[in-house]
Amino acid sequence: MNKNSYFSDITELFIKAKKEENIEVNPHAKAATREMLSYKIEQIKKSPTTADSTAGSLWNRWKKQLIGVPVSLMAVTLVVFAASNMSVSIPQDDFIPTQELITPIVEEDVAVIEDAQEEPAKVTRKSKPELLTIDYSEKEIPTNQPVITTYYVQPNVPAATPAQPAVQPQETAPAQPATQKKSVTSSQNYESSSRSNGSTSTGGGSSTSGTSSTSTSNTGATSDANTPQTLIQNNNVTQPQTPHLNIPSSDVYGKIDGDFRVDLGENNNPAVEVDPTLNHYRQPLQPQTTTTLTKKELEKSVKLDILSNVNVHYLNSDQAAVEVEENGETRWYMVERSNDNWQVVQKFD
């Protein structure tokens, strides 16, 4: 192929078209434009800004910097002054204080058994001056008053270890090694699991326990088979303690921070029994936010159009047992929250 002739036909067309075009310039219009440009040139000559003065150009060049620098310095000074006078306040709801901040620690002489050959030395043990005694009675705890209780617990106790009263008030617990003590402040709800009859109640006062050996749930009240059970909400508000949880020791010992689940079983009877000597609750340290399961979400998850009578029993912030009464029948559902979506995990007919 001739390299020079590929576009030759079209280029020739353009040349011919240009000849045909013959655009003429209006000489009057051209002269008028020239006159206008002359007038403009005279104005440019008369304008002082066009003079080639070194001082003028220097001022024009630097005036922006000279004005801008003080203004920017002033702005920076104002920002620094405002920042130094600002105080940051942390909302109480979002702040999870440490134990020491909640309850000031006061040293107190406590006798500790160390060596039989040596006299028991008095060691100072930190205690809470506002320690409250545990009330194992079945009286109702006011719902609007969180119960603050401090317990000394023994961590990592094997499951075979017989159950010991884990919670001992400060005044009557002398025989615990000081090195293994761990003070825990309450204001946390302990929602323990129960292996009884589908009941998941954990009602009771809010108290904390950090030991595996004593991590049995105790709502402080016996539960009735037909009595609806209310649970402690995650917002640290106690509920009336109507049921008791009968928690086998094997399910509870050995787990402090563990996952507590409610095995609903096949029995609809939610009655549980709770060891009245164990009455401490613990809630995983979480921001105190309400994580209630809405009716809409529940309907969507259990695929029921109308839920006439629904009771939600929270195990923790992400798990709940739902008691649904439909057409005279009571059904239980285990629901779990995953990525802010509640889903039915297990259904018990």
Next chain:
Amino acid sequence: MILDKLGEIWYKDTLILIFMPSSQDLKQEKHLVEEAQKDPDQFLALYDKYYDCIYRYIYRRTGADKDVAHDIASQTFLDALENLKSYRFQGYPFSSWLYKIAHNNVIKWYRKTSKYKYVPIEEAHTLSDKTQNSEETADNALAQDQINAMMTNLDQDEREIIKLKFYEELSNIEIAEVMGLSVSNIGVKVFRTLKKAKGLLPTKHDLKQFN
């Protein structure tokens, strides 16, 4: 203007020649521009030299409207005079800078009036009143018809390239300066535009329908 052959570029078996004004012309032009920057009165010499080609360029872009073309041309040279001190000679003819200003003013006019029209085929014959022999006139008229029919199927950039390349006879370097593109990009665009135009050319049979 005397053009020097600056070089050759082969693109897909096509020779694209690059022309540039001769170095002597460029030197003279550079001297003229520098004098105009010192003394604005010397700008009128540049005006007399380039007004006609700028006017024709605007005339083609605005769709054969003489009054509009004169107004835009006047505005172009007024803008050039006001910004003459900011012009820096970069080895390109001064006309490239004027074409660029005219190009921008035409775009502003389009945006202002929301108008864009191309010379319809029916009016193509009225553009010429040049006396030629009958055969050459007819041949040129037919070429004009073909070009007009083809141009309606090109986009604005492609029409711009054809007008600058074949009507204003600008080099690829000058076209790159006017359109704000690289020289290599312009070379490729010229090739693609010509290839597309070649495929869009109507036959003589097609043109008879409009006669």
